[in-house]
Amino acid sequence: MRKNDIFDAFESLDPKFVEEAAPNINKKAKRPLAFRLIAIAACIALLVTGVVVGTLLLNREGDQQDATDEIPERIKQYQDSEYFEVIKTLDAYFESRKKDKVVNEYGEGDIQNIQITDNQTPGVEEADKIKRTDTHIFYMDGKCLNSYRIDGDKLLLDDYYFLDSYENEFFLSADGKTITVISEADTYGSPDQPYFDYTEVISLDSSDPKRLKEKARCRVKGEFISARVTNGKLMLFVSQRVYEGQINFSKHETYLPAIDRGNGYEILPDCEIICNERMTNSTYTVALAFDENDLTLEKNIAALSYSGDPYVSEDKIFFNGDGRLAANAMPRTNILAVDYSGEKFEVLGSASVHGYLKDQWSMDEHEGILRVVTTTKTSADLYCISLDSFEEIASVKGFAPEGEVVHSVRFDGTNAYVCTAKQVANVELDPVFFFDLSDLNNITYKDTGTIKGLSNSLVDFGDGYLLGIGQYNGGGPTAFKAEIYKETEDRVVSVCKYEIPAIIFPFTYKAYYIDRENQLLGFGRWGVWDEVTEKYDYSYTILKFDAENEQIIELLTVELNGRDNDAKRCVYIDGYMYMFGENDYKVVPVDVDNIDAEQPDTEEIPDEQK
């Protein structure tokens, strides 16, 4: 027997032991006790010194406390306290800081959130890793939320705030004064405290971007799905799975949605729980509505066995889940509509459609009709459902070639754009469909015919153009592909495309910078190993669609550190491109209106596609 044999035997260890022993990878290292004691002692010493010096200074001014001196109302109740002088001093200090904030170098007046994120529903903001005001850009770099002051070709770091988790997104309130961070984490606890995911919500005061301060915090059991802010209300969606081995029906928190507001987990108050008719899993999708400013929990609702990503319209949430009639039956999706505009969540009704949804973009509410696109067992369907009766009032079934899967959907008013695709001999082929939904009694559609590659996201790019962001796999390494489509009288045509072979590019839509006004597309990428530097070519690329010449050109590519393309962000402001990566950023002057006519390798469009 070799001495390695015992070690090698661990390869065959029962997975349940591996699962039980999984470490808590978020747990911070505690500093040694001595260090903590010294730190605490130092803080106390500083505080005492400050108070003593402050008191001496006050006395040196020769003042007997004038009984008629105005004492602020907020501290009058403490006048009899033996520490009243300390209270007055501290109160005056904090008040003076507030005044400093009002008269600051950034000017008085409203700070406002200037939208960067390409939200699905106008007026319903989605969390992101980048937000901005007219003076600052806030960027979430891993665990660190950075506050950068914009200064032309420079960015000046004004403040930062550290979080416990690496998985964070955030909102900036409409007035720019509150940042709400949504943070994902999990805990393994002890053998008595079973493993569970939780989502942390942290409210920060950003009225002074040089001093980000925590205002409130809470934790919700469950894995973060998504969040929205609309009209000053934060809606958080989490997915909480209940494990059979963890259930103790005499302890409600083991099987019901729960929240920790600083005093341990308690079940959600007054939580309405809707169960899917067909239970295919033990997962709740929980919706919670908070006041954005102070995280007061206002209402909540949980949908059991509705585990798809919810779609949120201006006033409704559409939960969705597996609606198959039996385990081996054709795929179906159950949709549950909930109104969130009132004081409580109100269940409006439900519907069921064939097929399954790709993501939140597969649904859209427009003038009282819910439009849904699904992948079925053999093709793809489009449904129009009345939100009064929850009956199907129109549909187009089987519009995609056999075997194709829906890869991306975009609704825009009475138009719908769908990309379906399938792989044939390691090559992806996809048509893109344009639907006209203006007359539901006569839905018409056109398509591009089969073209190579597929689009994972479709973006209306103005002036009748549609941008497809996706990939092309011609049997070799996957290439990035950006393609512009437009509608002609009887079909959809590809106008131009841009491919970058053999690179890694972002998975998530939010990681792409979409600037419709300037027709820009930005994204992080890497792909080539540099033998000299011994690292990959981490970079950021900006493409521009030149509508006049109907071509896509590469405006710039700059080195930008960070392997995670989905975490990189960019924004164009007043002639400068600000790009953010991992512990890195770049500021590049760009004239988006006077682009160089020099062309990169843009593939010519074959005549048959024109």
Next chain:
Amino acid sequence: MDDKQIIDLFWQRSESAIAETDKKYGRYILYIANNLLSDGEDAREVQNDTYLRAWNSMPPEYPTRLRSYIGAICRNLSLDRYRKRNAEKRRGCVDVAIDELAECIPDTKERDEAESERIADALNRFVAGLDARDRRIFVQRYWYMCSTEQIARDNSMNRNTVTTVLYRTREKLRTFLEKEGVFI
């Protein structure tokens, strides 16, 4: 997204399978790879290789526990890379772990395939018989390749206690293997 949904994505050959796996278990995989390789670049590459291996194996595989399945792939790939990198016999964390476990058995020159299976089976029965705390520490040390400091922090224990638990558990393993007649 729960594990079943993610595995279904693999079976549907949907590209979002990788994204969802990364979202849910990306840190977990990096943690394992970093413990073995102590190199961020190598760990990231192993992470990518893990996704590729998972993509190629599902279907036909349909694991009951995705996390440990993915974790095992990552651990094996990390070990391969570690061994390749340490061919010069630098003394890394894996060598330390092997030496610790080698206390439990004598070293002979012969390799017995059937014996390897018996050892694996015996190891699982031994680990099942440990109490929860000791099992957790033992697996964290020799499967996750955590340092004793990491284990102490994770279990809110003193490092010396971890070392003692590991020592005693290895002694128990030696006794167990003797009784099982796993080696002569």
